[in-house]
Amino acid sequence: MVRFFVTPEELQQEFLVLTGENAKHAKVLRLKNGEGVLVCDGQGRECVCVVSDVSPECISLVVQHRQDSMTEACVRVSIYMAYPKADKLEHVIQKATELGAYEIVAFPSARCVSRPDEKTIRKKIERWQKIAASAAEQSGRGRIPQVLTLPSYQAALERASQADRALLFYENEVATTLKMALEGDYRTVSLMTGPEGGLELSEVETAQRAGLQVCTLGKRILRCETAPLCALSAVMYDSGEF
């Protein structure tokens, strides 16, 4: 079923109307009276609707029933990624959204080559959020993961450590596997990875003191954009998503 995103306020109204970009998209799809569509609030709630009227500017819908999104993961996985170079963050946002991440958090660490200033971030965050929205639509999600940035490594550690499982992947760790770290029940997971040059040992130690568990993703060195997606796939698998 075709999927449109509206605001949570709009979704609560009794009669739904698609306007603006949504109406344009509906036109491209040549939606007709009587067709079914899914309208999502991007936060996990959605309405199954039927088209009742098509006019040049807007599409009127009748709500059939409201439900929680059926395509969201049971476990909330937050990706914490040190700023990578070039457009790798965009790649990770797109793929992590497809793979079911709850949110994507970018932050600076000692060896980050890319260190966007506040102004750059304000400009980019809108673009990053659009990438997440587009990937959410394409992969059939009911929720658009939020993309956010934190001003420091310490701030990232503090936020990440709140999860049931707060994990940091480090290429020199050999003893603790992801499987060990995931043992038992969990509802929320933080997955933290470093930039191109990796994290410094002192940063890894700081993370441990902040309550993060350091673990390995295996014997091969993964690129900084591969590691979070590999870990996310494994957590989704472990939590019974597929």
Added chain:
Amino acid sequence: MVRFFVTPEELQQEFLVLTGENAKHAKVLRLKNGEGVLVCDGQGRECVCVVSDVSPECISLVVQHRQDSMTEACVRVSIYMAYPKADKLEHVIQKATELGAYEIVAFPSARCVSRPDEKTIRKKIERWQKIAASAAEQSGRGRIPQVLTLPSYQAALERASQADRALLFYENEVATTLKMALEGDYRTVSLMTGPEGGLELSEVETAQRAGLQVCTLGKRILRCETAPLCALSAVMYDSGEF
């Protein structure tokens, strides 16, 4: 330790000499007498060596000991991917190599938009193999996965079905999860995925008749370049790599 790839024949010699591209690379790294290096045959065997002489054209090495590569996965996972559009196959080759794939096999299926002819394939296969070699070096692998192409969907099914677990991922499958399909012991796995438009139902049925097990990668629709990497990450996790 720095890693160089030579042919299996070269690796068997008592005295190893780095020439050509390897010698150039060694110069860039400013290798000096007494330094340790790893020389791999790209097929899982390797030598720990010490530099004994540096001349403008070649680097002489003394073999310390020979071993099986320590970074290869215990399970042999073959990626079977229907030709995708644009440079997505290159992306998958690079990432699947990092993630430890044994080989990457591309083949045509009914909805493939990209259908390279034999001449194009001959030109491209060299580039694809170079991408695998470079990713193998960067990720510290002892084996360079082979990239190969098959002329038909049927040929891909026949080859894929030889593995202990031969799996096809299909977005309309809901009952069989990857976890169910992986139960029990396995040493070899084939992971098959379709092109942008997905596989046709008749193709899925043909695959089942050929002995492949159809399974799901979850409730979200993954892009054709995301699905094989997600499945590969999960198999590596399941088989105890991390």
